[in-house]
Amino acid sequence: METRSIMIVGVGGQGSLLASRIIGNVLLSQGYDVKVSEVHGMSQRGGSVVTYVKYGEKVYSPIVEKGEADIVISFELLEAARCLPYLKKGGKLITSTQQIDPMPVITGAAEYPADLVKKLSEADVELTAVDALSLAEEAGTAKASNVVLMGVLAAKTDFPEEIWQTALEKCVPAKFLELNKKAFELGKKA
Amino acid sequence: MKKLMLGNEAFARGLYEAGCKIVSSYPGTPSTEITEEAAKYDEIYAEWAPNEKVAMETALGASIAGARAFCGMKHVGLNVAADPLYTAAYTGVNGGLVIAVADDQGMHSSQNEQDSRHHAIAAKVPMLEPSDSAECRDFVKAAYDISENFDTPVIVRMSTRVAHSQSIVDTCERMELELKEYTKNPQKYVMMPAFAKGRHVFVEERTKKLIEFAETCELNRVELSETAEFGVITNGAAYQYVKEALGERVSVLKLGMVNPMPEQLIRDFAAKYDRIVIVEELDGIIEAHCRNIGVNNVEGKSIFGCIGEINQSAIAEKLLGVKKEFTELDVNVPVRPPVMCAGCPHRGLFYCLKKLGVTVSGDIGCYTLGAAAPLTAIDTTICMGASISGLHGFNKARGSESEHKSVAVIGDSTFMHSGMTGLVNIAYNNSNSTVIILDNSITGMTGHQQNPTTGKNLKGDPAAAVNLEELCKAIGIKRVRVVDPYHLAETEAAIKEELAADVASVIISRRPCALLKYVKHNPPFKVDADKCVGCKMCMKLGCPAISIKDKKAVIDHTQCVGCGICKEQCKIGAII
Numbered sequence: 050m051e052t053r054s055i056m057i058v059g060v061g062g063q064g065s066l067l068a069s070r071i072i073g074n075v076l077l078s079q080g081y082d083v084k085v086s087e088v089h090g091m092s093q094r095g096g097s098v099v100t101y102v103k104y105g106e107k108v109y110s111p112i113v114e115k116g117e118a119d120i121v122i123s124f125e126l127l128e129a130a131r132c133l134p135y136l137k138k139g140g141k142l143i144t145s146t147q148q149i150d151p152m153p154v155i156t157g158a159a160e161y162p163a164d165l166v167k168k169l170s171e172a173d174v175e176l177t178a179v180d181a182l183s184l185a186e187e188a189g190t191a192k193a194s195n196v197v198l199m200g201v202l203a204a205k206t207d208f209p210e211e212i213w214q215t216a217l218e219k220c221v222p223a224k225f226l227e228l229n230k231k232a233f234e235l236g237k238k239a
Numbered sequence: 240m241k242k243l244m245l246g247n248e249a250f251a252r253g254l255y256e257a258g259c260k261i262v263s264s265y266p267g268t269p270s271t272e273i274t275e276e277a278a279k280y281d282e283i284y285a286e287w288a289p290n291e292k293v294a295m296e297t298a299l300g301a302s303i304a305g306a307r308a309f310c311g312m313k314h315v316g317l318n319v320a321a322d323p324l325y326t327a328a329y330t331g332v333n334g335g336l337v338i339a340v341a342d343d344q345g346m347h348s349s350q351n352e353q354d355s356r357h358h359a360i361a362a363k364v365p366m367l368e369p370s371d372s373a374e375c376r377d378f379v380k381a382a383y384d385i386s387e388n389f390d391t392p393v394i395v396r397m398s399t400r401v402a403h404s405q406s407i408v409d410t411c412e413r414m415e416l417e418l419k420e421y422t423k424n425p426q427k428y429v430m431m432p433a434f435a436k437g438r439h440v441f442v443e444e445r446t447k448k449l450i451e452f453a454e455t456c457e458l459n460r461v462e463l464s465e466t467a468e469f470g471v472i473t474n475g476a477a478y479q480y481v482k483e484a485l486g487e488r489v490s491v492l493k494l495g496m497v498n499p500m501p502e503q504l505i506r507d508f509a510a511k512y513d514r515i516v517i518v519e520e521l522d523g524i525i526e527a528h529c530r531n532i533g534v535n536n537v538e539g540k541s542i543f544g545c546i547g548e549i550n551q552s553a554i555a556e557k558l559l560g561v562k563k564e565f566t567e568l569d570v571n572v573p574v575r576p577p578v579m580c581a582g583c584p585h586r587g588l589f590y591c592l593k594k595l596g597v598t599v600s601g602d603i604g605c606y607t608l609g610a611a612a613p614l615t616a617i618d619t620t621i622c623m624g625a626s627i628s629g630l631h632g633f634n635k636a637r638g639s640e641s642e643h644k645s646v647a648v649i650g651d652s653t654f655m656h657s658g659m660t661g662l663v664n665i666a667y668n669n670s671n672s673t674v675i676i677l678d679n680s681i682t683g684m685t686g687h688q689q690n691p692t693t694g695k696n697l698k699g700d701p702a703a704a705v706n707l708e709e710l711c712k713a714i715g716i717k718r719v720r721v722v723d724p725y726h727l728a729e730t731e732a733a734i735k736e737e738l739a740a741d742v743a744s745v746i747i748s749r750r751p752c753a754l755l756k757y758v759k760h761n762p763p764f765k766v767d768a769d770k771c772v773g774c775k776m777c778m779k780l781g782c783p784a785i786s787i788k789d790k791k792a793v794i795d796h797t798q799c800v801g802c803g804i805c806k807e808q809c810k811i812g813a814i815i
Contacts, residue, residue: 060575087403088347094577095578150786151575152611
């Protein structure tokens with residue numbers, strides 16, 4: 050099988066490391082060769098962050114380049130627009146509709162582009178836009194947006210349900226597990 | 240057991256399995272997790288040292304004592320530790336000594352893009368370079384064998400991509416080793432001229448033996464393809480990009496040992512093809528080696544250059560002329576640079592410095608972000624500790640006019656690393672400089688490591704804490720005071736007073752990092768839209784939680800931690 054690529058993008062501090070570890074565990078349990086590439090250090094401080102997950106019979110490069118991703122999962126709308134070129138034509142784009150102003154917008158040096166959901170829906174990709182923040186707050190905390198989006202991903206892919214549950218149990222601290230399971234379910238139904 | 244492991248985690252696993260006993264490091268992205276993960280094994284003693292030089296000397300001492308030892312650092316850290324490295328190359332080891340140096344191709348989190356292979360060449364020590372997590376584990380074990388068999392420290396070179404990518408590792412049991420016997424041996428360990436001359440001869444002989452080893456060792460591997468159109472010589476992360484982009488269209492010589500490099504192995508490989516492409520990130524070190532040994536059918540840097548990372552797309556495009564198709568929006572997407580977090584204690588301080596218009600000699604840490612808009616408060620950032628010594632030189636050059644309007648800013652961990660020697664210079668050589676220590680009670684940028692000021696050690700256990708006020712006074716600074724950067728007026732007044740004073744002074748701007756788990760946050764503030772006049776005074780703070788919507792300020796409740804500096808800044812009381 051050809052190597053497949055998933056990109057997780059967002060703003061530093063939104064929890065992309067946890068999301069990539071959940072997906073990595075799901076894929077590992079399916080017997081694939083897996084590579085996950087993370088970002089640490091300076092970029093984590095509120096900057097754009099990108100995590101790559103690749104799987105297949107044999108994975109070489111841990112990174113994803115333009116036109117290579119089968120799925121892009123974005124925790125923030127502007128980041129979805131930024132990373133659109135990494136998606137293959139016709140690929141799946143799953144994005145939260147949450148908007149976080151980057152510093153150039155805060156300082157007035159740039160504007161947050163308008164109507165991004167509409168523009169993304171017109172691109173040659175399969176778009177799913179979800180209000181992950183509200184669903185996460187419904188589950189109990191805004192911090193669970195990442196797991197809401199894992200639920201959306203689960204609904205858009207065909208890995209067995211119990212594998213996701215096991216991965217959640219493995220990656221999420223026990224005291225937050227129930228809350229995150231709820232967030233995952235809300236994402237699946239979104 | 241098969242496990243997905245970060246390269247750094249697999250490296251630590253290699254230390255564990257190889258029977259390493261002593262670890263001493265200084266944090267630095269992308270090397271930090273090696274030591275954090277090693278500390279999780281009870282069989283390994285692991286510590287954060289104040290800087291890389293101390294760490295390497297500690298590890299060398301442990302090696303001389305007979306233990307397998309390790310120290311880890313980022314590429315620029317090896318510059319700090321270069322002094323012990325170059326002489327440890329002469330003394331050699333007793334128990335194996337392995338050093339990790341993590342380069343940062345692409346400068347994801349660094350101030351320069353130096354290629355650490357130059358240090359291995361100049362210090363005449365072997366250097367291995369893994370390409371994925373499984374190799375990290377395996378190469379650490381190989382490095383200990385080389386270290387003990389050839390009597391040399393061994394460097395394992397990491398890169399951001401190898402260190403911070405997870406791939407599958409099949410773990411093994413630990414090899415439990417007894418301490419090697421220690422016997423006094425001044426000819427080997429006392430490096431004064433008479434003995435060092437003898438050891439230099441040994442070093443040159445050792446290099447010859449290492450080249451022979453490189454010819455046949457399993458670290459260097461030829462992967463022949465029957466359908467090869469040309470040959471590729473590569474190393475580290477670049478090997479993965481080559482395999483992905485070119486597959487069976489090339490034969491590959493993968494160099495796992497990048498210093499010293501084999502000669503006959505390369506000649507034999509290069510003789511098989513008309514064209515040899517060398518795919519190596521940063522400097523053209525393999526390429527230069529090929530030409531030195533008379534292999535001239537090579538090209539590399541003329542294709543890929545020596546800046547930043549290489550990737551599979553760049554290889555496919557430059558060597559095969561293939562480009563992938565993709566979709567783009569016809570929208571101007573603003574950049575999203577890293578910023579100081581909401582509630583960051585550094586923000587208030589930098590706001591005051593900007594307001595006062597002072598020249599700021601900066602340093603390495605989260606607070607380097609004070610250079611970014613809208614605060615733009617920092618004038619220089621060079622290397623660990625340079626803020627203080629650089630300010631002293633700046634003031635000596637420009638005299639008292641400059642002394643009253645310039646400061647140095649440095650974090651608590653960076654001050655312990657190499658800032659205090661600069662402060663000694665200020666006291667000893669008498670410049671009227673003002674130094675601000677940004678004490679956020681943690682090493683922030685690398686992800687919250689303890690340091691000698693925090694009262695805890697690497698394992699989180701209680702430890703002696705350096706008292707910064709007493710230390711500065713002991714150095715000879717008479718004016719030392721503490722401010723809370725959450726109080727803008729108090730902070731601004733303190734800076735003004737110390738700049739006006741006619742002797743050197745230290746201001747300790749003290750407030751723990753807002754991301755620390757034990758820090759209790761206040762409820763988020765909000766904006767009274769009826770009162771807000773849209774003057775944007777709060778926006779001058781550059782807080783990521785505040786934005787303007789419909790000409791009124793809005794505070795994002797998910798980000799705000801209630802630090803209150805925007806409330807102090809809002810003169811009309813619209814923030815409540």
